[in-house]
Amino acid sequence: MTSSVEGTPRPNGQGLTGAQPEARHPSSGHVPSRPAGARSVARPQRSVPTSADPPAATNADAPTPHRQKPLVPLLAESPAAMVSFAFGCPSFEDLARLKRSNSEVWVTVTTVDEARQAEDVGADCLVVQGSEAGGHRGGFTDDHDGLGLLALVQLVRTATSVPLIATGGIMTGAGLAAALAAGARAGALGTAFLRCPEAGTSSAHQEALARDDRPTAFTRAFTGRLGRGIRNRFLDEHTAAAPTAYPQVHHLTAPLRAYGRSIGDADLINLWAGQAYTLASDLPAEEIVHRVATEARTALEAARQLLG
Template sequence: MVLGLRRPVVQAPMAGGPSTVELAAAVSGAGGLGFLAAGYRTPDAVREEVRAVRARTRERFGVNVFVPGPPADEGALRRYAERLRPEARRWGVDLGEPRADDDAWEAKVAVLAEERVPVVSFTFGLPRPDMVAALHDADATVLVTVTSPEDALAARDAGADALVVQGVEAGGHRGGLRDEDGAGEYGLLPLLRLVARAVDLPMVAAGGIVDGPSVAAVLVAGAEAAQLGTAFLLCPEAGTGAAHRAALGAGRPTALTRAFSGRRARGLVNRFLAEHTAAAPAAYPHVHHLTTPLRAAARQAGDPEAISMWAGQAYALAEALPAGELVARLADDAAAALAHPRPGAS
């Protein structure tokens, strides 16, 4: 087993707030694999958080890195900015600059190699060969997020040690190599079986997994572990905002949208998502920067109708438990489901 976990539970990296040092340390300390999210953080901040996790646990943990995306359609981006000007007036803020940036990913990978972080995962694309070599020299295990069998083949050829296989049920951003509409929109269980046939690499399953029986299901389907994000949003260690926490109990549907960031992501449906999804261009991180002031103002006001509230399709199963207790329950319930796969079976 490439991850060597005592419990087959990986806490998904959730950039933008929910992932914290405390959450990662608690999950790793309980025998799972906690993750920090390097996205939107400076390299120095990533280094500080890595050292802070190490001060809290001696167990293995991981850090996730965003890979830069393709150029944006500038015309579509300008049209979307014009569409959002009434939103800016509503909140009394200026729109952000819809700029391209690479999230300082090269510097972050260098930090992770220098700090000898045990597990490094990549989302939105492939690491360069020199990055994989540097991480391997630092004894790191390299994971790549994939959403199709074609992604899996490319990740294998790039030197990945294991794959995070993300089904369309997952909350948050689609993490695969392509972001075209319809690309990589497989359900998790079919995707696991297709990827297992395409490549001989360990798999970590992600997407719609919130309780122990669903962990058991992906283990049976060939995964080494289950990666859960939504399940940890209500943990006290998570940095989930108050409005987001409250909305997780409100029974909203979920949908894929580019409205907040310019990249497809699954979240709870609110006014902003409903009104702007159809018009939002494929332009990440440009749209993320454009909407940042709007989301910040809405978050400060506690208004759930104009913030991104990422959540997977099974979010209603999430419970407000301490992270370590949740890891233990997930593992125990998965073991029970595997021992008794049908209700009443003996």
């Protein structure tokens, strides 16, 4: 990791999955939160530049609980500008250690209770994921579909005081404007970038995204954890019997999914996509960011005029 950090020209974020499901605040001690670097602009979900020239960082993957824990000391020694957690809340001790290294800590939440728990352990920012989002649900548990984004942002904004990043179903500037008006500091877009030339999305997945004849649905069939994707034969045939067994199911289906991608068979792969995926375009990512930001300003100004 050290050599990767030294060779990284610009800062980025470190995302950890599989955090411990329960995080308890100790009876004494407090680590002050420093202001989150979130700004009210549309950004790709995994790009988190927070200033012109902070320490460089590296990205690594921690897809299972037993691999997540050792990364915290590594990140404390080679700090990233921002460390984000999904699939669970970091412990107070881990979060405090990262903060002592001047890393912001973001936590993905899907309920008000999760938001309160993340704030209690000192999270700098909450990534509020609505049920419209494509891909895995990023919350602490895997036993619910959850609320839509606008309802959830309003509820979390009322219940917490830390900055919020809204994600789930945002594909246009109007969608971003709605999230900002509901109380978010910024919006995180994922599906909106899947058709970009830079995305590296498989050809079969790209073709499925370009069509508009299939709805999305939740499934555990591909990975053993709830995720939203475009319906295909594998999803329809195996969702009902799929167990809650992540990452075991993920490893079990990996060869099949790899084969499906290699032959371009969209019925064999996880076509992760949010509910509004038909609005995705094949423009370069930079153009999408500028377009969404411009549309959001226009939408907010139109709303202001309507209100007089």
